[in-house]
Structure formats: structure tokens, C-alpha cells
Amino acid sequence: MAKKIRLGLLFGGRSAEHQVSLVSATSVMNALNRDKYEVIPIGITPQGQWLTGDQSLRFLKEGRTAKDLLSFLPADPTQKALLLQNHPHAAPQKLDVVFPVLHGTYGEDGTIQGLFELADIPYVGASVLGSAVAMDKILQKQITNQAGIPSVDYLWIKGVDWHNPTESEQPAITHQLARKSREEVLQAIRERLGFPVFVKPPNLGSSVGISKARDEVELREGIETALQFDRKVLIEKAVPHAREIEVAVLGNEHPKAAIPGEVIPSNEFYDYDAKYVDNASALKIPAELESELLDFIRSVAIQSVTAVEVEGMARVDFLVNDETKDVYLNEINTIPGFTSISMYPKMWEASGLSYPELLDELIRLAIDRHEKKRRLKTVYQPKEDWYR
Ligand SMILES: Nc1ncnc2c1ncn2[C@@H]1O[C@H](COP(=O)(O)OP(=O)(O)O)[C@@H](O)[C@H]1O
Ligand SMILES: [Mg+2]
Numbered sequence: 191m192a193k194k195i196r197l198g199l200l201f202g203g204r205s206a207e208h209q210v211s212l213v214s215a216t217s218v219m220n221a222l223n224r225d226k227y228e229v230i231p232i233g234i235t236p237q238g239q240w241l242t243g244d245q246s247l248r249f250l251k252e253g254r255t256a257k258d259l260l261s262f263l264p265a266d267p268t269q270k271a272l273l274l275q276n277h278p279h280a281a282p283q284k285l286d287v288v289f290p291v292l293h294g295t296y297g298e299d300g301t302i303q304g305l306f307e308l309a310d311i312p313y314v315g316a317s318v319l320g321s322a323v324a325m326d327k328i329l330q331k332q333i334t335n336q337a338g339i340p341s342v343d344y345l346w347i348k349g350v351d352w353h354n355p356t357e358s359e360q361p362a363i364t365h366q367l368a369r370k371s372r373e374e375v376l377q378a379i380r381e382r383l384g385f386p387v388f389v390k391p392p393n394l395g396s397s398v399g400i401s402k403a404r405d406e407v408e409l410r411e412g413i414e415t416a417l418q419f420d421r422k423v424l425i426e427k428a429v430p431h432a433r434e435i436e437v438a439v440l441g442n443e444h445p446k447a448a449i450p451g452e453v454i455p456s457n458e459f460y461d462y463d464a465k466y467v468d469n470a471s472a473l474k475i476p477a478e479l480e481s482e483l484l485d486f487i488r489s490v491a492i493q494s495v496t497a498v499e500v501e502g503m504a505r506v507d508f509l510v511n512d513e514t515k516d517v518y519l520n521e522i523n524t525i526p527g528f529t530s531i532s533m534y535p536k537m538w539e540a541s542g543l544s545y546p547e548l549l550d551e552l553i554r555l556a557i558d559r560h561e562k563k564r565r566l567k568t569v570y571q572p573k574e575d576w577y578r
Contacts, residue, residue, distance in 0.1 A: 194228040197553065198272065198288035198311075200302070202234040202250045205294035206398040206419070210466065212251055214528035215291040219247065221530065221545045227553075230272065230283055232261070234292070242272055242283065267310035287556050289314040289549075291528055294395045298525045299325035312560035314552045316524040320500035324522040327392040327424050330498060332364065334519055337497035339490060341519045342509065344426045345379055346392070349417045376406050379425050386428040388459075389413055391420030395523065397461045402428065431512040434460060434520075435477050435484075437491035438537035440551060442501045442559050447488040448541040451533050452477035473533055475540045479510070487517055494519055502555050505534045 199222075201215030202208050222229055233246035241249055241259040249256060260275040261283075271282035288311055290297055300322035306313040316324060323329050331341050347367040350357070355371050362368040367375050379387065389412030391399040399419040403409040409425075416423040434455070438448040453460055456470035464471045477484065491506035505526035509518045526534040530545055538548045 196286045197227045198230045198232050198285040200232045200290045203292040203297040204238040207293035207396045208236050211293050217530045218291050265308035270311050285311050287312045312556040314556045315502040316500040320498055321524050323498045324524045334494055334497050339494055339519050342426045346424045349421045383427045388426045389416050390424045391416040392424045393420050429509040429511055433510045433512050435508045435510055436533050437506045438534045439491050439495050439504045442555050445492050445495055447491045448537040450477045450484050451475035451537050
């Protein structure tokens with residue numbers, strides 16, 4: 191029998207989406223084919239400590255930690271292994287590949303991907319660049335807009351400018367509000383975008399810190415709320431008659447898009463409660479739209495991940511105006527919800543790929559990308575040893 195792949199499964203994390211990750215990881219853990227994989231659970235506490243071992247998921251769910259389980263991954267490519275902090279003589283846990291089932295900050299934003307790159311361990315999902323750009327809703331818009339992909343009109347402002355407009359010396363870049371008093375900021379938003387608008391911290395997920403503002407009072411409140419979570423704020427025109435269409439994308443050089451689905455939120459918009467708490471939002475696969483429109487959305491989803499250089503997987507979310515049928519890219523999620531009832535795996539299931547098969551494919555893609563990258567040169571031999 192072939193040797194089992196030693197798979198490090200990471201969950202939890204220093205993120206507002208810690209709990210969501212635990213639910214996703216439980217499903218992944220249960221579905222991984224144990225004939226193929228030896229699973230090494232790695233739980234990251236909300237404080238950022240790493241725990242390894244079979245109890246780590248339970249410990250995180252109970253909000254506990256344990257000295258004996260504390261571990262770390264050295265950024266040393268000759269090791270490729272997890273070490274126990276308090277047992278330096280314990281055998282290192284070799285890792286063939288890792289799967290970060292982490293949502294939001296320090297998991298989906300390129301930071302942990304950077305550690306895997308340094309440690310030279312293949313990992314599931316987008317690399318440093320794609321993760322970082324996809325995580326930032328402003329950067330993501332700038333890059334996808336340049337690639338000709340439509341998204342909703344927007345303005346953005348830095349927290350420092352909102353708090354101290356007179357101290358700012360930087361000229362504004364595209365769509366940025368800088369060197370303006372609060373009154374001028376509010377006026378610019380009112381004139382260019384009108385109401386209602388969506389106010390978002392650009393580097394979060396799960397709708398944390400997002401609000402819909404119908405007037406200037408709510409707009410001010412929304413900006414203050416968003417600034418509790420991020421150093422910038424994105425203000426976006428609200429799409430009227432919005433329908434939320436999601437597309438699952440899978441692949442490295444030749445990404446494929448699954449059959450799109452639709453989310454019908456139980457609240458006024460798809461906020462945190464509608465996503466996780468009240469259990470009343472409906473998911474429809476396939477989305478009930480004309481097939482030409484669905485094909486168009488699938489092709490834009492593939493263009494979007496290509497523009498942002500996201501490999502492995504992504505759930506690409508769109509807003510469609512149901513009256514005009516205008517399509518807007520809303521966001522690219524590089525580590526989408528992964529519970530067995532989440533949209534990403536469900537859309538693949540509807541397209542003929544079961545949940546365990548999807549996991550196999552993601553792990554294969556991780557190893558394949560790593561193999562190809564390894565063939566690139568990391569040393570350059572100059573003609574002469576000029577530096578001696
Ligand atoms: N411009 C918009 N127009 C209409 N609805 C929006 C808009 N932006 C966000 N929403 C609503 O807010 C939800 C969360 O926003 P989103 O940008 O997807 O953030 P997150 O990354 O937290 O999921 C969306 O699913 C949608 O219901
Ligand atoms: Mg979203």
C-alpha cells in the first residue's frame with residue numbers, strides 16, 4: 191500500500207472567524223480519507239498559540255490550552271516538521287502538506303502562507319500574493335477593475351485621515367478620500383454614491399464590522415464601527431434588487447468553475463447572524479438565472495481569480511441587480527466556509543465532485559504547485575565571485 195500523506199490540518203486562528211473555522215475543520219477532519227492521509231491536527235488559539243495532537247480541536251472548542259501540546263513550525267526548510275515547545279527531545283512531526291482551514295486574519299491573508307513558503311511545505315489554497323490581495327477588498331477591486339471586471343462603485347478612507355484630516359500629507363490615490371474634513375468626506379460619499387451604502391472594514395470576513403447606512407448618521411456610525419476592525423474603510427454603493435450569486439473555482443493554471451449557487455439571506459443583507467446564527471438563510475444550487483447569465487458569471491469568476499493570481503480554490507461572490515441583470519464582482523474568498531453544508535463544497539457536489547474527492551483534489555493541487563515551484567532556480571551563479 192502507498193505510504194500515507196502526512197497532512198497538517200490547521201484550524202482556529204487569531205481571527206474574528208475563529209469559531210467558523212472550528213466548524214469547517216470538523217467537517218474536513220471527518221471527511222478526509224484515512225487510508226490516504228495521516229492527519230496531524232494543529233489548533234491555533236485566539237491568542238495565536240499552536241496546539242497539536244488529537245485533543246487540540248476539543249481543547250479549542252472548550253477555549254482551553256495545554257502546555258504539553260504547545261508546538262511551532264520552524265521556518266527551516268531542512269526540517270519540514272512541527273516541534274513541541276516544551277519537549278525538545280520529542281520526535282519532530284514531519285509534514286508532507288498542510289491545509290489551513292482558517293478564515294480571516296492570519297489565515298486567509300497571506301501571513302501563514304508566508305510561513306509555509308519559508309518552511310518549504312506545500313499548502314492548500316492561494317499563495318502569499320493572491321491571499322493578500324484577495325483579503326483586502328480595496329486592493330482586490332483595484333486589480334480586478336484594471337482587468338476589466340466590473341464591481342460596485344466605491345470610495346475609501348484611511349483611519350488616520352478620518353481622525354486627523356489636517357495631518358495627512360499624502361495625495362489621494364484612486365477612489366481615496368484624503369485631506370478632507372469629516373463633513374467633506376460625508377459630502378463626497380453622498381454626492382458620488384448616494385444612499386444607501388455598505389460600509390466595510392476591507393480586511394475582514396463573515397460580515398464582521400459591516401453595516402448598511404441609509405443616511406449620514408448611520409454612515410458616521412458605520413465608519414466608526416469599521417475602524418474598530420481595520421485601518422481603512424471601504425464605502426460601497428448598495429446594489430439595488432441585489433441577488434447574491436456564488437461560484438466555486440478549483441485549480442491552479444487552469445481553474446474550473448462549478449455550477450453557481452445563490453444565497454437568499456434571512457436578514458436584510460447577509461450579515462453574521464444570517465450566515466451562522468439563525469439558520470434561516472437559504473442556499474439554492476443551481477442559482478435560478480438564465481443559463482447565458484450563469485455562463486457569463488462563471489467566466490468572470492475564472493477571470494477574477496486569474497487577475498488576482500489565486501490558485502487552488504476560491505469562492506467568488508457576485509451581486510446581480512435583478513432588474514437590470516448587471517453583474518458585479520463582490521469578493522473573492524480564498525478559504526471559503528468548508529462545513530459539509532457550506533456553499534463551496536456543495537457547489538462542487540452539484541457539479542459531480544464529492545466532498546472527499548474535493549479534498550483529494552485540493553491536496554493534489556497543493557503538492558503539484560510546490561513541485562513546479564521547486565524547479566525554479568533559487569540560486570544564481572555569477573561568472574566571477576565578485577563579492578569575495
Ligand atoms: N454593495 C452591496 N450591495 C448590496 N449588498 C451588499 C453590498 N456589499 C455587501 N452586501 C451585503 O453584505 C454581505 C457581506 O458583504 P461582503 O462584502 O460579502 O463581506 P464579507 O467578506 O464579510 O462576506 C453580502 O453578502 C451582501 O449581503
Ligand atoms: Mg461575503
